[in-house]
Amino acid sequence: MTMYAKPIPKINEDSRPFWGGCKVHELRFQKCNQCGHVRWPPAIICPECHGKDTVWITAAGHGRVYTYVVYHIAYHPGFKGELPYVVAVVELHEGPRIFTNIIGCSTEEVYCDMAVEVVWDDVTTELTLPKFRPVK
Numbered sequence: 001m002t003m004y005a006k007p008i009p010k011i012n013e014d015s016r017p018f019w020g021g022c023k024v025h026e027l028r029f030q031k032c033n034q035c036g037h038v039r040w041p042p043a044i045i046c047p048e049c050h051g052k053d054t055v056w057i058t059a060a061g062h063g064r065v066y067t068y069v070v071y072h073i074a075y076h077p078g079f080k081g082e083l084p085y086v087v088a089v090v091e092l093h094e095g096p097r098i099f100t101n102i103i104g105c106s107t108e109e110v111y112c113d114m115a116v117e118v119v120w121d122d123v124t125t126e127l128t129l130p131k132f133r134p135v136k
């Protein structure tokens with residue numbers, strides 16, 4: 001594995017298909033075959049109807065900034081070189097809300113409800129992170 005100075009996600013059996021999708025630049029989520037709810041984080045049952053019949057779908061990668069914060073202090077040494085940076089919750093068109101970073105613009109340009117699209121950060125040979133940039 002390539003050296004990477006920041007914390008990395010803990011991948012488990014539930015989330016492995018999501019991270020495997022990221023590796024091939026696909027944003028994958030579980031969709032309930034009983035009620036149609038698209039969920040995040042992955043789980044063995046649907047939080048809406050408790051159904052267990054699930055399929056993995058690939059999201060288009062478009063959404064809006066639901067909320068965000070600008071970090072001016074590095075709480076982990078790996079982030080010192082990136083200050084200031086944006087941590088956001090992006091609501092995808094398919095429904096799930098995921099934590100991510102907004103990149104490709106200044107921190108002052110980010111606002112709630114801003115249209116964004118996924119971009120892929122291949123941080124190691126093993127791990128790719130989904131990040132988002134403004135839709136121009």
Ligand SMILES: [Zn+2]
Nearest residue numbers: 032035046049
């Ligand atoms: Zn359901």
